Amino acid sequence: MKLVKFTKKGIYCIPGKFYLDPWYPVDYAIISHGHADHSRWGNKHYLCHNDSKAIIKHRLGQDISIESLAYNEPKNINGVQVSFFPAGHIIGAAQIRLEYKGYVVVFSGDYKTQSDFLTTPFEPVKCHTFITESTFGLPVYKWKTEQELQTEIQDWVFKNQQNNRTSVFLGYSLGKAQRMMSLLAGVDDIYVHNAINHLNNAIVNSGINLPKTTLLTPDFKKADIQNKIIILPPALLGSKMLKRIPNAATAICSGWMHIRGNRRWKGVDAGFAVSDHADWDGLLQAVKATEAEKVYVTHGSQAVFSKYLNEIGIEAHELKTEFGDEEMAKEAADKKETA
Amino acid sequence: MKDFSNLISAIEITNKTNAKIDALVNYFKTAPDKDKLWLIALFTGKRPSRPVKSNLMKSWVMEITQLPEWLFLESYSSVGDLGETIALLLPNPQNTIEKPLHIWVEELINLKPKTDEEKKAYVLKAWNGLQSQERLIFNKLIGGSFRVGVSKKNLVNALAKLSGIDANQLMHSIIGNWTPNSISFADLINGTHINYDNSKPYPFCLAYALEKELSDLGNEKDWQVEYKWDGIRGQIIKRKEEVFIWSRGEELVTQQFPELVTAIAKLKGNFVIDGEILAIKDSAVLLFNDLQKRLNRKNVTKKLLEEVPVGFYVYDILELDEVDLRTQSMQERRMLLETLFQQNKNDILHLSEIINFTNWNELDALRNHARSFNSEGLMLKKKTSLYHVGRKKGEWWKWKVDPLTIDVVMIYAQKGSGRRSSKYTDYTFAVKNNDTLVTVAKAYSGLTDKEITEISKWVNKNAIEKFGPVRTVKPALVFEIAFEGIAYSKRHKSGVALRFPRIKRWRRDKTVKDIDTIESVKALIQTS
Numbered sequence: 001m002k003l004v005k006f007t008k009k010g011i012y013c014i015p016g017k018f019y020l021d022p023w024y025p026v027d028y029a030i031i032s033h034g035h036a037d038h039s040r041w042g043n044k045h046y047l048c049h050n051d052s053k054a055i056i057k058h059r060l061g062q063d064i065s066i067e068s069l070a071y072n073e074p075k076n077i078n079g080v081q082v083s084f085f086p087a088g089h090i091i092g093a094a095q096i097r098l099e100y101k102g103y104v105v106v107f108s109g110d111y112k113t114q115s116d117f118l119t120t121p122f123e124p125v126k127c128h129t130f131i132t133e134s135t136f137g138l139p140v141y142k143w144k145t146e147q148e149l150q151t152e153i154q155d156w157v158f159k160n161q162q163n164n165r166t167s168v169f170l171g172y173s174l175g176k177a178q179r180m181m182s183l184l185a186g187v188d189d190i191y192v193h194n195a196i197n198h199l200n201n202a203i204v205n206s207g208i209n210l211p212k213t214t215l216l217t218p219d220f221k222k223a224d225i226q227n228k229i230i231i232l233p234p235a236l237l238g239s240k241m242l243k244r245i246p247n248a249a250t251a252i253c254s255g256w257m258h259i260r261g262n263r264r265w266k267g268v269d270a271g272f273a274v275s276d277h278a279d280w281d282g283l284l285q286a287v288k289a290t291e292a293e294k295v296y297v298t299h300g301s302q303a304v305f306s307k308y309l310n311e312i313g314i315e316a317h318e319l320k321t322e323f324g325d326e327e328m329a330k331e332a333a334d335k336k337e338t339a
Numbered sequence: 340m341k342d343f344s345n346l347i348s349a350i351e352i353t354n355k356t357n358a359k360i361d362a363l364v365n366y367f368k369t370a371p372d373k374d375k376l377w378l379i380a381l382f383t384g385k386r387p388s389r390p391v392k393s394n395l396m397k398s399w400v401m402e403i404t405q406l407p408e409w410l411f412l413e414s415y416s417s418v419g420d421l422g423e424t425i426a427l428l429l430p431n432p433q434n435t436i437e438k439p440l441h442i443w444v445e446e447l448i449n450l451k452p453k454t455d456e457e458k459k460a461y462v463l464k465a466w467n468g469l470q471s472q473e474r475l476i477f478n479k480l481i482g483g484s485f486r487v488g489v490s491k492k493n494l495v496n497a498l499a500k501l502s503g504i505d506a507n508q509l510m511h512s513i514i515g516n517w518t519p520n521s522i523s524f525a526d527l528i529n530g531t532h533i534n535y536d537n538s539k540p541y542p543f544c545l546a547y548a549l550e551k552e553l554s555d556l557g558n559e560k561d562w563q564v565e566y567k568w569d570g571i572r573g574q575i576i577k578r579k580e581e582v583f584i585w586s587r588g589e590e591l592v593t594q595q596f597p598e599l600v601t602a603i604a605k606l607k608g609n610f611v612i613d614g615e616i617l618a619i620k621d622s623a624v625l626l627f628n629d630l631q632k633r634l635n636r637k638n639v640t641k642k643l644l645e646e647v648p649v650g651f652y653v654y655d656i657l658e659l660d661e662v663d664l665r666t667q668s669m670q671e672r673r674m675l676l677e678t679l680f681q682q683n684k685n686d687i688l689h690l691s692e693i694i695n696f697t698n699w700n701e702l703d704a705l706r707n708h709a710r711s712f713n714s715e716g717l718m719l720k721k722k723t724s725l726y727h728v729g730r731k732k733g734e735w736w737k738w739k740v741d742p743l744t745i746d747v748v749m750i751y752a753q754k755g756s757g758r759r760s761s762k763y764t765d766y767t768f769a770v771k772n773n774d775t776l777v778t779v780a781k782a783y784s785g786l787t788d789k790e791i792t793e794i795s796k797w798v799n800k801n802a803i804e805k806f807g808p809v810r811t812v813k814p815a816l817v818f819e820i821a822f823e824g825i826a827y828s829k830r831h832k833s834g835v836a837l838r839f840p841r842i843k844r845w846r847r848d849k850t851v852k853d854i855d856t857i858e859s860v861k862a863l864i865q866t867s
Contacts, residue, residue, distance in 0.1 A: 138410075138413065138414050138417055139404065139406055139410060139414055139428055140414045140417065140418055140424060140427040140428055141427075142427065142431075256761075258427070259417075259418055259423075259427075259760075259761055260351070260418075260420065260423055260475070260760075261418070261419050261420070261759070261760035261761035261762075262761045263351075263352055264351055264352060264354075264488075265759070265761055265762065265788070265792075267353070267354045267788075268352070269352065269353065270352065271352065303805035303806065304410070304413050304805075304806075307409075308407075308410060311407065
């Protein structure tokens with residue numbers, strides 16, 4: 001059954017005549033979530049989950065042609081039934097399910113199987129073909145639970161406060177910043193960078209609740225933010241603004257921080273393995289739960305993960321995509337917004 | 340072991356020396372004495388021998404996790420550290436074991452003679468009782484060294500801050516002859532086991548790189564010119580029949596150079612001399628690369644002593660028969676030094692030769708010729724100069740020979756270790772050989788962190804292999820590499836060997852079409 005094919009522009013649904021997260025402009029793009037490497041400029045029409053709509057419009061322009069659906073709300077496009085299922089990645093992130101003449105393909109987008117305090121929890125979807133990400137597709141990646149992370153991160157803030165230090169967290173404006181807010185809610189005042197504040201406003205205005213934050217204006221008074229919590233996009237590491245923050249203790253929040261070499265590389269005060277992607281066990285569980293007869297593995301450790309799946313009896317193939325540039329694309333988006 | 344584990348986390352994440360020292364001081368304030376002693380022992384290389392082979396540990400992890408070997412190895416090459424890979428792969432612990440550092444170390448020492456089954460039972464129980472970071476520390480205690488970015492100097496500075504005792508004295512104390520079971524912490528740092536008066540070094544006097552025209556230095560007759568050598572700058576102390584060798588990094592390196600100690604001990608008189616430790620064979624100075632084989636060895640084997648014998652080129656004398664000479668002029672000190680040499684003939688000490696010249700314009704040719712006998716260039720010292728503490732502008736200048744450079748293309752990349760374990764930092768370079776490429780050098784330093792990050796991303800995208808630690812990349816990134824010398828070599832496929840190659844800069848403006856050819860590289864042999 002040839003329901004999708006992999007083209008230069010992205011994953012294409014043949015009968016449906018639309019693309020999934022295309023990386024070059026197309027007529028009809030179905031978007032899994034708002035990150036810059038999945039949701040790109042220049043498409044004539046966009047379809048996404050309801051909670052992604054405000055985010056995508058905020059990033060790509062208010063005048064784009066965009067419609068949205070709830071989770072598990074089917075839409076027929078040229079005979080293909082399209083529906084979204086929670087991916088647990090960031091607000092509004094969806095797995096895209098395609099059904100045509102009884103054959104089902106699911107494109108995972110980016111996903112996380114562990115629940116957090118913010119997103120609709122990941123839901124496994126049975127299918128014939130599963131296209132999965134593999135960002136952290138090595139068995140060394142094993143995340144802590146959200147409660148464990150919360151304790152660890154809040155303890156770090158308390159310790160900083162005892163030492164008269166301001167806690168600064170670096171994380172992408174979209175996704176990581178809101179996740180950090182949810183982990184830090186109620187500890188102390190949270191100040192956020194302008195780029196994060198804009199996104200927060202877009203999210204809140206679309207009817208989603210977020211923990212309360214204050215905008216960190218460029219002319220902030222040191223006394224106001226001393227010992228408080230600040231969230232900045234990673235592009236600001238080493239910036240003048242960061243240097244002006246009094247007694248800053250800086251932490252990077254990323255799944256890569258799970259590895260010591262990565263923590264040490266950045267020269268910050270702490271690294272927390274807060275990831276919005278599935279860890280090794282999460283990837284395996286997700287793949288098994290789909291009961292798919294064929295698995296395509298995209299961005300990340302596609303060679304390793306697909307080899308392992310084949311060894312445990314699940315037919316898997318590597319798929320070269322341009323989602324791999326995630327870090328760079330996100331950094332670029334952050335830079336644009338912080339500029 | 341939680342406090343020790345927290346200490347390691349705190350010192351390895353920061354690249355600020357003061358933060359490392361503060362973390363050490365805090366640890367020393369609260370830890371039990373025995374733990375402190377073991378920490379000092381471990382950080383200064385007094386590590387007990389490995390009780391469990393790493394292959395055994397690897398097989399136990401594969402058994403517990405049911406992972407295939409290739410996936411274990413893939414994880415290892417991604418993480419870059421075996422102890423950490425094991426710590427991360429194991430399932431979460433079901434128990435909690437809390438024991439102080441010294442108990443762990445002592446148990447591991449006792450484990451050494453046990454059977455493999457007993458070892459397995461002990462190690463698995465420990466793994467199942469420790470959180471990931473503590474597991475890593477436990478694995479490090481078993482095997483590898485602690486590469487956490489704490490030098491002996493940092494350790495000594497922390498102890499100095501804690502106790503108010505002079506840092507050089509502490510250096511002598513911790514290097515001295517002691518074991519954690521033979522001394523108390525107080526006695527160790529107070530140095531009851533050493534005689535510091537005999538070993539006390541002077542701060543080194545250092546030179547600036549020449550930044551003006553020679554003619555601006557004034558009259559040629561006022562200057563003493565010598566060759567500059569690329570070894571370990573050292574201070575040799577002989578007082579009351581005891582010999583000590585200090586490196587410029589203020590580390591006591593006496594034990595690393597037994598032939599120097601034996602030779603010096605035979606000399607008459609008490610003195611402190613300044614010079615360069617060099618690898619010297621058949622009266623020719625070898626390269627720093629060769630000397631490196633002799634550094635930081637726990638045991639200096641007979642074979643190594645024969646392979647890379649060392650000698651000492653003496654530049655200066657700082658003390659003679661308990662008299663501090665540093666406020667006398669260079670010229671006066673040189674006379675005393677020459678007298679000392681006349682009284683003491685031996686094959687291991689060499690008096691640094693004074694170059695005869697009458698006009699500044701003779702020196703450039705001499706400097707350029709220096710490379711042919713492995714000298715780095717020239718040193719220019721004012722004859723009236725005192726032996727200053729540290730750097731003082733205007734009296735001592737170093738005038739180094741310019742390195743040779745070629746443009747090469749990267750063909751392989753490999754991850755580094757320690758802080759660099761997550762990035763591709765070690766590269767293999769090639770030049771053109773007709774229509775193909777031929778490897779000429781491997782190098783790893785000289786780039787900024789930002790460049791390394793960018794190149795690592797590029798390697799990830801452009802690697803031809805998908806598995807294993809070495810990535811073959813498409814030949815596209817061009818670098819200018821610098822090196823100190825070049826010679827024909829039968830051992831190398833390219834037919835040439837470069838001496839001390841390092842990356843000078845990333846040539847983003849050049850493509851693989853612009854790199855050197857093996858012919859143009861060989862042409863450098865004639866001209867250098």
